[in-house]
Amino acid sequence: MKVCFKTKRNTEEISIAQDENILFAGLKAGLTLPHECASGTCGTCQGQVLTEDSLIDNWKDAPGKKHIPEDTNRILMCQSSCRQDTNIRVFGPLKKQNNEYPRPNYFDANMISSIRENDEVISFKLKLNKDFSFIAGQFIMLQPNTLSGWRAYSICNTKLSSDEIELVLKKTPNGGFSNWLFKYANFKKSLKAFGPLGKASLKPKSGDTDIIAIVGGSGIAGIMAVLEDALKTDHLKVNKAKVFFGLRDKEKSFFLKRLNDLVLKSENSLQVIVGYSETVADHNIKNLFPCLSFETGWIHEIALKEISSKSLLEGTTFFVAGPPVMVDKTEQKLKEELNIKPEHIRIDRFG
Ligand code: FES
Incomplete structure (x- = not known):
């Protein structure tokens, strides 16, 4: 399937897989799309749907939707996927990424160790299936194979190119992923990962x-x-x-x-x-x-x-x-x- 992103000045077309998150597909293709949290909270990744009935809303109650103006036919790109070819108007810069930050991609990850820092915080290490370059201060998205939705976690370690990363998670009440992690941290479970993302780095x-x-x-x-x-x-x-x-x-x-x-x-x-x-x-x-x-x-x-x-x-x-x-x-x-x-x-x- 295809997604065609449009602004007043630019148009960029990319391929997207069935069920793939639109924001991730665009970033992986090397575009600069507006975003911050990538997890449905901030409302930065709004896009206006120009092709009727073409999108699937993957999180109806995403908190970031409170930032969407009423009656505007806008969606959160980080919480939407496609059911057919679509056109989306983007509010923000739309161009090719420069080389300031590594281009994000998908990884398979395996939990290799964990430490319970206290009864509600756990730090854990993941081994990725290929080298992972990132800049200190960036984050990564994770999705256990048995749960839906992606969660964002900052990377604690500094090694700038490696296949191992360290992350910290705080248990949240009713948090599906945090409960899953606290339960399975010692079982070497596998997850999907997407990243690196974020620009909170020192320059x-x-x-x-x-x-x-x-x-x-x-x-x-x-x-x-x-x-x-x-x-x-x-x-x-x-x-x-x-x-x-x-x-x-x-x-x-x-x-x-x-x-x-x-x-x-x-x-x-x-x-x-x-x-x-x-x-x-x-x-x-x-x-x-x-x-x-x-x-x-x-x-x-x-x-x-x-x-x-x-x-x-x-x-x-x-x-x-x-x-x-x-x-x-x-x-x-x-x-x-x-x-x-x-x-x-x-x-x-x-x-
Ligand atoms: S990037 Fe924050 S809601 Fe999509």
């Missing part, structure tokens, strides 16, 4: 200097990769990084040892502030992780209280990741109160 060549990350829960995953990469490439020899990491309490903590080790390795160019939203950090945890600072409160409020626009170096880049409400509030305040330009805010919005 030193475009003038990025200091890093400020404001992240909640499993949103830390992509930042781990960005920080490790910044250390490996000596970006932190001449720039500084500050991470505000929000967790509920000591029992729900994870990755603190890894962060503590990164601070040590950075020779003071990295500072990590952990914010507990429900408790005060006790002496035990402070002694266990002496390189980290601990505060109490919502992490975006702690961060925004501490950041003053006057002290920001030109090119300071903000990374924001975590629950959608926290991400939206933080992005809004960075823009409105600190006058941070959109190109210096990198968002991981698939939470």
Whole structure:
């Protein structure tokens, strides 16, 4: 089957398989289609159907649909597939991808190991059936062979070309995939994967200097990769990084040892502030992780209280990741109160 994407200026035609996700088919074909989460949440990938009855809506209640204007015959491309040849009007740039990011593709993946970080967070490693190139900060889509729908996960590791990746997942109530993973993490199950996706990466060549990350829960995953990469490439020899990491309490903590080790390795160019939203950090945890600072409160409020626009170096880049409400509030305040330009805010919005 064929999909013909149209804007006022451009037209691009691609082939698409039966049941294939329209966004994935377009990205795999090398097009730049508007998207962010690729999982039905953000509403960025809207397209207008120009061929009647040609599409299948794969997620009727996708939260991203609240962004679709009424009576517009628009769909979310990341949640639609084709039943016949179709024409779709795209709202955003439509051109061939340049080589800034690796072109996404499909992979077969096998779970090779997992660690229960606490009772609701699991980190796990996947082995892919071929080499996988990505840039630190990107994410991948996963689909177990026995479940429908794709979920997005940030890649924690930094090796830029490898057939193994590490991911983090937080259990969500009624979350089909997270329940599946918690149940089968030790059974070497196989999954389908599509990626890499996302542009929340550090761009030193475009003038990025200091890093400020404001992240909640499993949103830390992509930042781990960005920080490790910044250390490996000596970006932190001449720039500084500050991470505000929000967790509920000591029992729900994870990755603190890894962060503590990164601070040590950075020779003071990295500072990590952990914010507990429900408790005060006790002496035990402070002694266990002496390189980290601990505060109490919502992490975006702690961060925004501490950041003053006057002290920001030109090119300071903000990374924001975590629950959608926290991400939206933080992005809004960075823009409105600190006058941070959109190109210096990198968002991981698939939470
Ligand atoms: S990219 Fe489709 S809803 Fe976010």
